[in-house]
């Protein structure tokens with residue numbers, strides 16, 4: 001197979017995080033600590049995973065960077081926007097995810113990451129009170145101001161490339177409105193007319209990133225890049241987009257566990273998932289309009305793995321419920337419970353209980369790193385638009401619903417897509433099929 005023309009990863013890679021909260025600061029601190037040899041990037045596919053390339057006598061297992069040119073951690077420069085003015089060191093301490101002993105060795109570097117003023121609208125996250133916010137007359141002004149931030153950051157830090165990662169709070173649910181979100185021209189018009197109901201601040205970040213030649217990744221469940229207008233923008237600027245919602249705790253388990261039920265042709269009558277968490281994310285999600293965005297994203301996982309139309313005897317009318325409860329004492333240490341009601345031979349019922357005592361940001365940080373590095377790779381490989389191979393990292397993978405495309409939620413099918421994309425970009429055959 002002919003090798004794809006992947007540009008080398010030369011120069012610095014600017015990683016601009018929207019939001020400088022628990023996830024972003026855990027990600028940044030970890031990368032800086034790893035760079036100093038003081039921590040290990042556990043959970044990161046780009047740093048640990050090996051992919052088989054070639055067959056038979058030619059067979060080899062290689063790290064991603066041995067197959068394709070990946071940016072190195074030493075070349076990353078971090079920046080951020082946030083509603084609150086705390087720098088990355090202060091924020092990391094406040095979030096209480098990491099112990100001070102794991103933050104202090106990179107204190108100097110973290111203190112230099114001072115958030116730029118946020119493009120923010122309180123109607124989109126009522127529980128946030130910060131005042132480190134841009135004063136913009138219209139959504140279009142927000143875009144212009146963000147574009148300037150990106151250009152200034154790139155120049156000031158001598159970056160050759162930028163990736164923008166949304167690690168900010170979940171906004172209220174913005175349903176897709178064909179009239180505004182259907183085409184790029186309509187979206188731009190709405191931004192200029194300051195249509196605040198249909199244009200979320202996150203859309204301004206995404207638009208600004210793409211306009212400045214930077215891939216955009218949506219780590220929250222916001223529908224920001226799930227609209228045809230943004231796909232058009234990504235095609236026009238030939239930039240990759242990925243989303244949405246980091247697949248970290250409960251949904252990771254769900255997308256890995258549901259295939260056990262499906263593969264053994266067991267039946268499902270119900271799946272009840274509940275969580276408690278007490279960080280700022282939990283606080284924002286305590287607001288019903290913000291929770292709804294998360295709920296839609298979390299509920300979509302099972303539907304494409306256990307499909308009633310394919311197996312009516314096994315999966316018709318199963319009851320699927322997801323709850324998140326704000327419970328401050330647990331902070332970032334989320335606890336998730338899954339109760340799964342299955343049935344077997346002759347319809348006899350059984351139950352499975354899963355209790356995951358996880359750490360939200362510890363699970364999210366390696367995903368941030370992988371999504372950033374792989375989006376940068378995709379851009380250098382000339383891949384643009386929706387990056388389906390990144391579905392592995394995301395709870396509610398992007399798909400073209402206007403063409404009735406069904407997203408792939410099955411963790412192991414997603415892993416095949418990831419491996420095949422790396423193989424293809426490295427000039428090897430994509431040799432595992434999803435059937």
Ligand SMILES: NC(=O)c1ccc[n+]([C@@H]2O[C@H](COP(=O)([O-])OP(=O)(O)OC[C@H]3O[C@@H](n4cnc5c(N)ncnc54)[C@H](O)[C@@H]3O)[C@@H](O)[C@H]2O)c1
Pocket residue numbers: 018019020021022023024081082083084095118119120121125128130166167168169170201202219220221245246247248249279280281359360361363364
């Ligand atoms: N940690 C996980 O396991 C996980 C999994 C999936 C998705 N997520 C999502 O990742 C996001 C970040 O989570 P977190 O735990 O770091 O939350 P957090 O509340 O600690 O941090 C989010 C930060 O974003 C800032 N912010 C909000 N709106 C902004 C805007 N318009 N511009 C700039 N900054 C803005 C807030 O001030 C806050 O500091 C959330 O949307 C969460 O739902 C997290």
